[in-house]
Amino acid sequence: MTLLSVQGLQSEFRTARGVVKAVRGVDLTVAAGEVLGIVGESGSGKSVTCMSILKLLKRQGHITAGKALFQGRDLLTLSEAQLSDIRGDEIAVIFQDPMSSLNPTLTVGAQVIEVILRHRKVSRAQARARAVELFDLVRIPAAESRVDAYPHEFSGGMRQRAMIAMALACDPKLLIADEPTTALDVTIQRQILTLLKDIQARMGMAMILITHDLGVIAETCDRVCVMYGGLVMEEAPVKALFARPSHPYTRGLLAAVPDLRDGMRQRLSPIPGSPPDMADPPPGCPFAPRCPAAMVHCVAERPPLFIATDTPRLGGGQSARCWLMHPDAPEVSP
Amino acid sequence: MTGAAIRALPWGWFLRRLALMAVTLWVIITLTFFMMHAVPGGPFVSERMMAPEIAAALDAKWGLSDPLWQQYLNYLRGILRFDLGPSFKYPGVSVNEMIADGLAVTARTGLLAVLCVVAVGVPLGIAAALNRGRWPDTGVMMLATIGVAVPSYVIATVMLYVFALRLGWVPTFGLDDWRGYILPVIALAGFWVSFVARLTRSSLLETLDQDYMTTARAKGLRRRQILIRHGLRNSLIPVVTVLGPVVANLLTGSFVIEQIFALPGIGRHFVLSITNRDYTAIMGITIFYAAFLILMILIVDILYLWLDPRIRAGAKA
Numbered sequence: 001m002t003l004l005s006v007q008g009l010q011s012e013f014r015t016a017r018g019v020v021k022a023v024r025g026v027d028l029t030v031a032a033g034e035v036l037g038i039v040g041e042s043g044s045g046k047s048v049t050c051m052s053i054l055k056l057l058k059r060q061g062h063i064t065a066g067k068a069l070f071q072g073r074d075l076l077t078l079s080e081a082q083l084s085d086i087r088g089d090e091i092a093v094i095f096q097d098p099m100s101s102l103n104p105t106l107t108v109g110a111q112v113i114e115v116i117l118r119h120r121k122v123s124r125a126q127a128r129a130r131a132v133e134l135f136d137l138v139r140i141p142a143a144e145s146r147v148d149a150y151p152h153e154f155s156g157g158m159r160q161r162a163m164i165a166m167a168l169a170c171d172p173k174l175l176i177a178d179e180p181t182t183a184l185d186v187t188i189q190r191q192i193l194t195l196l197k198d199i200q201a202r203m204g205m206a207m208i209l210i211t212h213d214l215g216v217i218a219e220t221c222d223r224v225c226v227m228y229g230g231l232v233m234e235e236a237p238v239k240a241l242f243a244r245p246s247h248p249y250t251r252g253l254l255a256a257v258p259d260l261r262d263g264m265r266q267r268l269s270p271i272p273g274s275p276p277d278m279a280d281p282p283p284g285c286p287f288a289p290r291c292p293a294a295m296v297h298c299v300a301e302r303p304p305l306f307i308a309t310d311t312p313r314l315g316g317g318q319s320a321r322c323w324l325m326h327p328d329a330p331e332v333s334p
Numbered sequence: 335m336t337g338a339a340i341r342a343l344p345w346g347w348f349l350r351r352l353a354l355m356a357v358t359l360w361v362i363i364t365l366t367f368f369m370m371h372a373v374p375g376g377p378f379v380s381e382r383m384m385a386p387e388i389a390a391a392l393d394a395k396w397g398l399s400d401p402l403w404q405q406y407l408n409y410l411r412g413i414l415r416f417d418l419g420p421s422f423k424y425p426g427v428s429v430n431e432m433i434a435d436g437l438a439v440t441a442r443t444g445l446l447a448v449l450c451v452v453a454v455g456v457p458l459g460i461a462a463a464l465n466r467g468r469w470p471d472t473g474v475m476m477l478a479t480i481g482v483a484v485p486s487y488v489i490a491t492v493m494l495y496v497f498a499l500r501l502g503w504v505p506t507f508g509l510d511d512w513r514g515y516i517l518p519v520i521a522l523a524g525f526w527v528s529f530v531a532r533l534t535r536s537s538l539l540e541t542l543d544q545d546y547m548t549t550a551r552a553k554g555l556r557r558r559q560i561l562i563r564h565g566l567r568n569s570l571i572p573v574v575t576v577l578g579p580v581v582a583n584l585l586t587g588s589f590v591i592e593q594i595f596a597l598p599g600i601g602r603h604f605v606l607s608i609t610n611r612d613y614t615a616i617m618g619i620t621i622f623y624a625a626f627l628i629l630m631i632l633i634v635d636i637l638y639l640w641l642d643p644r645i646r647a648g649a650k651a
Contacts, residue, residue: 056552058543059466080557088554095552100545105567105642114563115553150643166553 003174003206004030009066011052018279022048024230030174035200035207037221039214043275045230046210050176054087089119092167096179098159102151108162109147115169134165138195157188168199175200175207181216193220214257218242226250229276229286232305236318246313246320249287298323344649351635355628362624363413367406370616377422377611396422409617418618423610429618436600439509440587443597446515447523447584455527456573459534466539474531481528490521490594507596518595522588526580534573541569571641578634582627
């Protein structure tokens with residue numbers, strides 16, 4: 001059952017340098033209980049896509065087109081008041097930097113309690129008890145006393161656990177985790193990720209996990225969207241993506257990740273060049289200037305998203321925004 | 335407050351602060367005392383020639399012929415008893431009475447001005463920040479820039495000319511009825527209202543851009559909750575910082591404004607006492623001002639403890 005369906009989403013930022021077209025027509029769906037990974041470099045539009053869904057863009061950000069149907073309702077047409085009933089209740093967000101995402105002047109517990117009081121008709125004491133329960137759930141030790149601590153008394157990992165507790169407070173149907181481990185120590189990253197995956201499976205909620213780490217994707221996700229230049233370049237079930245990536249960009253990403261099974265002899269192959277300037281994006285495929293398989297047509301016209309059902313070159317459930325998927329294109333071996 | 339809550343307060347910090355305040359005040363007293371005596375002349379030196387015998391008799395009467403250290407110790411002894419001594423210039427009037435008289439006038443206009451700064455400056459700043467780039471913001475900022483840039487005596491004089499002299503809506507001097515307060519209070523508060531409005535605006539704008547404000551929105555909190563609970567508390571810290579000295583400044587009067595509106599306040603006493611070399615009055619008013627300022631800074635620091643738990647943690651350590 002489809003929980004969230006984003007259609008033709010476009011968002012831009014009006015800056016002094018001009019209009020930055022961060023998201024240029026993104027489609028994605030999330031089924032109930034499913035974990036969708038969104039992977040891409042910084043500036044690929046992955047965070048902006050997710051923040052647009054809840055209309056949480058910063059001041060300069062604007063959504064210019066598209067729909068975000070959540071259980072059939074288009075979130076983008078809702079008023080701020082209607083949307084605030086959904087935020088934190090049915091859809092919750094975990095942000096990248098737990099250092100700056102918690103208010104330094106309020107106790108961590110108070111920040112969890114206020115979400116519960118906002119969305120549930122419970123007494124303050126009940127909300128507090130629920131907060132302690134949530135702290136236990138995210139494995140914050142001595143939950144009963146830590147509820148009254150301030151963010152500066154927490155370590156980075158503990159703060160992110162508190163952010164997760166806050167997000168889970170009202171049993172959301174969808175959790176958006178925006179690079180939840182990027183700002184943490186490597187040793188803590190795994191703990192937080194395991195915790196998230198564990199809770200997601202136990203509560204049966206859907207999750208969108210934004211990351212630039214393919215390892216994280218492989219471990220946690222059911223399906224993956226690869227984003228580049230404000231577009232979804234490839235979408236595939238996680239196994240298919242790693243087994244037979246169809247887009248040259250995906251193949252480039254995978255080649256840039258070290259594979260320790262090959263020992264240390266293998267050299268990494270970075271993708272040459274840099275991402276496009278989104279204030280002036282190229283008219284064709286945004287990856288064409290860096291693509292080893294680029295054709296003349298790639299620069300001229302933006303490729304559509306080819307889907308598996310009518311593209312013999314794609315495997316089951318896979319889709320790719322690449323002219324190589326066109327039946328008339330030459331066969332390129334990976 | 336419960337017993338436990340009282341014990342949880344940073345008493346050690348508080349006692350250290352009080353000790354430090356006493357030391358600060360002592361340094362100010364000492365510096366003022368010796369600097370004042372280093373200036374040539376004295377309270378009884380005037381254009382009219384005085385017989386040397388009379389001058390010597392006057393000096394002896396007021397203890398001015400004693401060695402300086404003796405005078406200093408005598409003075410300190412007086413201060414410990416909250417006695418600032420008699421005025422040299424106005425016979426029969428003590429400096430304590432002088433300050434009390436002046437304060438009665440100054441505090442009335444000063445308190446009203448402080449009220450204006452808080453009740454007008456802060457809300458204007460908030461309104462400007464919430465409407466960033468739109469007309470309320472532009473309007474408030476334009477007014478505030480004028481308020482900061484134009485000296486208070488210019489504003490006072492222009493207002494006197496227009497509203498008192500030309501239109502006759504308010505009296506030109508005195509505080510005999512409520513209309514008399516309007517112009518002095520506006521002239522006193524104008525600069526600080528503008529200053530605080532600008533400060534509140536920039537501080538709130540900075541807070542609104544913080545990540546935790548996005549978190550608050552992502553939690554579905556209502557607009558008012560987000561603004562008051564998460565926004566204002568954090569952005570008011572710089573505002574509270576300036577409010578301490580502002581209160582001290584406004585309550586101890588302004589010589590210029592008191593002169594223009596012919597108000598017998600402390601500010602006027604202070605400047606006159608300097609030209610008069612009225613030693614005890616200079617000392618007394620300086621000490622009063624310093625003590626008041628130090629007290630306001632202490633109050634500001636206590637407010638910090640309440641506003642920011644990180645500072646609270648630092649005070650306890």
